[in-house]
Amino acid sequence: xxxxxxxxxxxxxxxxxxxxxxxxxxxxxxxxxxxxxxxxxxxxxxxxxxxxxxxxxxxxxxxxxxxxxxxxxxxxxxxxxxxxxxxxxxxxxxxxxxxxxxxxxxxxxxxxxxxxxxxxxxxxxxxxxxxxxxxxxxxxxxxxxxxxxxxxxxxxxxxxxxxxxxxxxxxxxxxxxxxxxxxxxxxxxxxxxxxxxxxxxxxxxxxxxxxxxxxxxxxxxxxxxxxxxxxxxxxxxxxxxxxxxxxxxxxxxxx
Amino acid sequence: xxxxxxxxxxxxxxxxxxxxxxxxxxxxxxxxxxxxxxxxxxxxxxxxxxxxxxxxxxxxxxxxxxxxxxxxxxxxxxxxxxxxxxxxxxxxxxxxxxxxxxxxxxxxxxxxxxxxxxxxxxxxxxxxxxxxxxxxxxxxxxxxxxxxxxxxxxxxxxxxxxxxxxxxxxxxxxxxxxxxxxxxxxxxxxxxxxxxxxxxxxxxxxxxxxxxxxxxxxxxxxxxxxxxxxxxxxxxxxxxxxxxxxxxxxxxxxxxxxxxxxxxxxxxxxxxxxxxxxxxxxxxxxxxxxxxxxxxxxxxxxxxxxxxxxxxxxxxxxxxxxxxxxxxxxxxxxxxxxxxxxxxxxxxxxxxxxxxxxxxxxxxxxxxxxxxxxxxxxxxxxxxxxxxxxxxxxxxxxxxxxxxxxxxxxxxxxxxxxxxxxxxxxxxxxxxxxxxxxxxxxxxxxxxx
Ligand SMILES: Nc1ncnc2c1ncn2[C@@H]1O[C@H](COP(=O)(O)OP(=O)(O)O)[C@@H](O)[C@H]1O
Ligand SMILES: [Mg+2]
Numbered sequence: 094x095x096x097x098x099x100x101x102x103x104x105x106x107x108x109x110x111x112x113x114x115x116x117x118x119x120x121x122x123x124x125x126x127x128x129x130x131x132x133x134x135x136x137x138x139x140x141x142x143x144x145x146x147x148x149x150x151x152x153x154x155x156x157x158x159x160x161x162x163x164x165x166x167x168x169x170x171x172x173x174x175x176x177x178x179x180x181x182x183x184x185x186x187x188x189x190x191x192x193x194x195x196x197x198x199x200x201x202x203x204x205x206x207x208x209x210x211x212x213x214x215x216x217x218x219x220x221x222x223x224x225x226x227x228x229x230x231x232x233x234x235x236x237x238x239x240x241x242x243x244x245x246x247x248x249x250x251x252x253x254x255x256x257x258x259x260x261x262x263x264x265x266x267x268x269x270x271x272x273x274x275x276x277x278x279x280x281x282x283x284x285x286x287x288x289x290x291x292x293x294x295x296x297x298x299x300x301x302x303x304x305x306x307x308x309x310x311x312x313x314x315x316x317x318x319x320x321x322x323x324x325x326x327x328x329x330x331x332x333x334x335x336x337x338x339x340x341x342x343x344x345x346x347x348x
Numbered sequence: 349x350x351x352x353x354x355x356x357x358x359x360x361x362x363x364x365x366x367x368x369x370x371x372x373x374x375x376x377x378x379x380x381x382x383x384x385x386x387x388x389x390x391x392x393x394x395x396x397x398x399x400x401x402x403x404x405x406x407x408x409x410x411x412x413x414x415x416x417x418x419x420x421x422x423x424x425x426x427x428x429x430x431x432x433x434x435x436x437x438x439x440x441x442x443x444x445x446x447x448x449x450x451x452x453x454x455x456x457x458x459x460x461x462x463x464x465x466x467x468x469x470x471x472x473x474x475x476x477x478x479x480x481x482x483x484x485x486x487x488x489x490x491x492x493x494x495x496x497x498x499x500x501x502x503x504x505x506x507x508x509x510x511x512x513x514x515x516x517x518x519x520x521x522x523x524x525x526x527x528x529x530x531x532x533x534x535x536x537x538x539x540x541x542x543x544x545x546x547x548x549x550x551x552x553x554x555x556x557x558x559x560x561x562x563x564x565x566x567x568x569x570x571x572x573x574x575x576x577x578x579x580x581x582x583x584x585x586x587x588x589x590x591x592x593x594x595x596x597x598x599x600x601x602x603x604x605x606x607x608x609x610x611x612x613x614x615x616x617x618x619x620x621x622x623x624x625x626x627x628x629x630x631x632x633x634x635x636x637x638x639x640x641x642x643x644x645x646x647x648x649x650x651x652x653x654x655x656x657x658x659x660x661x662x663x664x665x666x667x668x669x670x671x672x673x674x675x676x677x678x679x680x681x682x683x684x685x686x687x688x689x690x691x692x693x694x695x696x697x698x699x700x701x702x703x704x705x706x707x708x709x710x711x712x713x714x715x716x717x718x719x720x721x722x723x724x725x726x727x728x729x730x731x732x733x734x735x736x737x738x739x740x741x742x743x744x745x746x747x748x749x750x751x752x753x754x755x756x757x758x759x760x761x762x763x764x765x766x767x768x769x770x771x772x773x774x775x776x777x778x779x780x781x782x783x784x785x786x787x788x789x790x791x792x793x794x795x796x797x
Contacts, residue, residue, distance in 0.1 A: 150681070152680075152681055171683065172680070172681050172682065172683040173683035176683055182681075184681060186677070186678075187678075188675070188677060188678040188681040188682070189675065189678055190670070190671040190672075190674035190675045190678050190679060190741075191674050191675060191741070192670060192671075192673065192674035192675075192741035192742060193667075193670060193671060193674055197667060197671070198678075201667070201671055201678070201679070201682040201684070202668075202682035202683040202684055203683075204664050204667060206664070210663070211658075211662040211663060212662055212663065212664060212667055215579050215580060215582070215583045215585065216583070218583070218585070219583045219584070219585075238674075
């Protein structure tokens with residue numbers, strides 16, 4: 094951490110707030126992320142984790158706050174802007190078009206085109222086969238619409254889409270929710286590999302044990318507010334659980 | 349080649365012949381329905397044509413009138429207008445919208461084109477009646493009208509969030525009145541002679557050109573089948589067995605040339621032929637016959653269907669249309685501007701409506717006040733019978749064209765056997781509901797949705 098903190102953070106979310114109707118879904122939250130770092134986002138359902146990262150991915154426009162990337166203030170008005178900053182997102186809902194096949198989903202919005210400007214389906218399928226062979230070697234259903242896939246297979250497609258396009262900043266919103274133990278382990282290995290390649294990763298996960306293993310720091314949210322950011326090495330799993338439930342930093346770190 | 353590495357490669361699922369040839373079972377079903385309808389009306393008209401009833405099915409088929417060259421020719425011409433709009437309605441419905449205004453918009457575009465060619469261009473702008481410039485300018489003005497109004501409706505739906513059902517229901521009422529006003533509440537005609545070529549028998553290319561065109565299309569189709577095979581093989585994907593490709597090529601060529609043969613078998617009626625010779629100051633040789641050949645309107649439909657199929661399957665725009673229909677949120681999160689897409693889809697529908705308006709008014713040789721009435725229902729029915737899912741996300745262009753042909757066949761057949769109009773409506777209504785029900789059953793079976 095010490096060597097990383099010398100440089101400007103990859104991402105800085107500063108004082109982000111956003112409301113829906115009367116509800117303050119995210120209330121003045123600031124989090125940063127360095128290259129080669131995994132920051133876990135923890136909190137109860139409805140704490141505002143997904144909403145916060147959707148401000149970074151361009152799905153929502155925050156009511157207040159700033160987004161800084163590589164030391165520069167940026168405007169992210171839509172998902173295309175986020176993609177232009179090499180921000181890739183695995184959404185909690187996966188955001189797949191059920192009626193299209195894996196390749197069409199993987200390249201949605203960024204289709205490979207031939208010289209005539211026609212979409213190159215064969216080329217996209219070939220690329221999809223390559224990346225999925227790495228992520229999920231049992232994946233076979235390349236021709237079917239993704240509605241015909243199992244939860245784990247769908248998740249593989251969403252993960253493949255996020256890592257295919259050379260992301261620098263990766264947002265993973267409960268990426269292992271539908272996966273079995275073996276696939277979950279593979280995603281863990283993938284995260285470690287991407288981290289070694291220097292990506293910054295926001296990881297939302299309910300499994301505290303997993304967060305403790307995979308993350309460098311953890312940011313805990315409650316009712317839209319930031320409880321605190323801690324280095325996972327400094328806390329126990331019980332400390333993290335306490336932060337989530339009580340909304341307070343553990344005594345030995347407070348103050 | 350993909351299943352070499354894995355352990356469980358042993359059992360390979362057995363595949364049916366249709367699967368092996370990768371033929372869409374829905375396409376086969378629709379063609380089957382079309383054949384059934386044709387045979388039923390052929391037999392029905394055949395029995396009616398006999399002086400004394402006979403039990404000989406051969407006599408029924410031979411004496412039937414439904415599959416006569418004249419009737420199939422008329423059927424083709426009558427289907428064009430609805431079928432062109434149905435291809436656009438596929439995109440509308442796939443994006444989870446509906447367009448109830450196409451009939452009224454057709455009337456408006458037809459009115460604009462009629463006024464352009466009978467008043468504005470020849471008199472106000474002084475081109476003179478019969479100028480060859482009138483047809484293209486009038487059609488372009490009609491298409492522009494359709495595009496602008498379609499885009500406006502799309503803007504209300506996409507950017508203002510008003511449900512398309514409401515917007516286009518309003519459009520249905522508004523545009524028909526506007527159409528009435530701009531033509532001064534009168535039938536406008538006769539239309540420009542060049543313009544009439546878009547309608548049917550007044551614009552045909554003759555038998556020789558039809559054969560040549562058919563042959564060219566057949567060659568391109570076969571080339572397409574094999575080019576796609578080569579591309580797949582080039583990426584190392586599994587391809588169907590060569591016999592399946594050969595069979596498919598033969599069937600395609602047979603169908604294309606069969607259609608041309610049926611069209612070319614319809615001869616210009618002798619009285620009309622006589623008149624053509626007299627107009628040219630010649631005398632008609634004894635026993636002379638001549639075929640109409642393919643109507644320009646039918647060629648226009650083929651071109652529209654081809655272009656729309658390519659747009660649907662091979663362009664980003666088409667991909668986004670289907671993605672938006674399948675999951676609008678996912679499409680938006682993938683950076684697709686779904687609002688602007690809605691505007692484009694409705695504008696495209698407007699342009700296609702204008703093309704249909706040109707075909708429809710040219711076929712009637714004038715702009716009548718009731719043109720386009722109830723067309724929205726026929727167009728939606730054609731798209732839905734053709735397998736377009738009202739829930740969005742699924743639909744094919746060929747399905748919509750076949751749907752239009754099935755609807756027109758039913759109507760034309762019932763007319764031939766003197767079914768009264770109210771009963772015709774009952775049949776069409778039942779067929780529509782039945783088609784949607786079959787589609788739901790089919791999707792459940794296929795496990796697609
Ligand atoms: N699009 C939306 N419209 C209205 N309320 C929303 C919307 N998105 C999120 N919320 C609300 O914001 C709060 C935070 O939700 P969310 O970010 O999904 O929580 P988490 O991901 O931490 O479980 C919840 O109260 C939720 O109901
Ligand atoms: Mg969430």
